[in-house]
Amino acid sequence: MNSHDSDNFPAPRPVRDSQSDMAEIVLPNDANPLGALLGGRLMHWIDLAGALAAHRHSRHYVVTASIDHLDFLFPVRVGDLVILRSSVNRVFHTSMEVGVKVWVENYIADEAHHVSSAYLTFVAVDKNGKHVAVPAVIPETEDEQRRYQDAGRRREIRHAELERRRRHLVRGT
Numbered sequence: 735m736n737s738h739d740s741d742n743f744p745a746p747r748p749v750r751d752s753q754s755d756m757a758e759i760v761l762p763n764d765a766n767p768l769g770a771l772l773g774g775r776l777m778h779w780i781d782l783a784g785a786l787a788a789h790r791h792s793r794h795y796v797v798t799a800s801i802d803h804l805d806f807l808f809p810v811r812v813g814d815l816v817i818l819r820s821s822v823n824r825v826f827h828t829s830m831e832v833g834v835k836v837w838v839e840n841y842i843a844d845e846a847h848h849v850s851s852a853y854l855t856f857v858a859v860d861k862n863g864k865h866v867a868v869p870a871v872i873p874e875t876e877d878e879q880r881r882y883q884d885a886g887r888r889r890e891i892r893h894a895e896l897e898r899r900r901r902h903l904v905r906g907t
């Protein structure tokens with residue numbers, strides 16, 4: 735496990751410093767034969783958008799440890815503009831939970847829909863792949879404080895599930 739020298743360890747940073755926006759236009763190569771965005775492509779963008787916030791906050795390399803449950807609430811079409819907004823919800827030690835919210839904008843119809851949300855956990859690593867501690871995050875707004883509290887509950891669920899899956903793997907069931 736990693737430790738840090740508290741004298742040199744970076745000070746906590748506000749959530750807003752990690753907030754990142756990414757925009758993608760859906761092109762034919764991103765879509766299935768019916769002209770709808772491939773779920774896997776959106777997952778890729780969510781991963782990248784999440785990593786942006788994790789990099790900005792930790793100022794380290796990061797690897798994706800997990801992505802929680804993902805719903806696709808509306809089909810997204812070729813030509814739509816996809817906006818992904820991410821920020822760090824909470825830092826634990828070497829890991830941090832990042833929330834990504836996805837909207838789609840159809841600029842012809844002048845419509846915008848929330849199409850997906852996801853919680854990802856990233857682990858900060860150095861250039862040798864060794865885990866490194868991440869500075870704490872400061873939730874300032876009410877929404878940020880709510881997400882911070884919820885992230886603690888989600889971590890407990892995530893760890894319980896991980897433990898359960900590991901037991902099944904060991905038993906081969």
Ligand SMILES: CC(C)(COP(=O)(O)OP(=O)(O)OC[C@H]1O[C@@H](n2cnc3c(N)ncnc32)[C@H](O)[C@@H]1OP(=O)(O)O)[C@@H](O)C(=O)NCCC(=O)NCCS
Nearest residue numbers: 796797798799800825826827828829830855857865892896
């Ligand atoms: C994710 C990974 C770094 C965890 O390393 P590990 O040695 O198994 O895990 P540890 O038990 O030491 O835990 C390290 C941290 O990761 C967290 N973690 C580990 N597995 C996790 C999971 N499945 N979901 C969420 N968090 C997880 C732990 O809670 C811990 O966080 P903390 O330091 O904030 O308390 C390691 O499994 C790995 O490198 N996986 C491959 C990552 C990858 O290739 N991603 C896709 C490409 S980027």
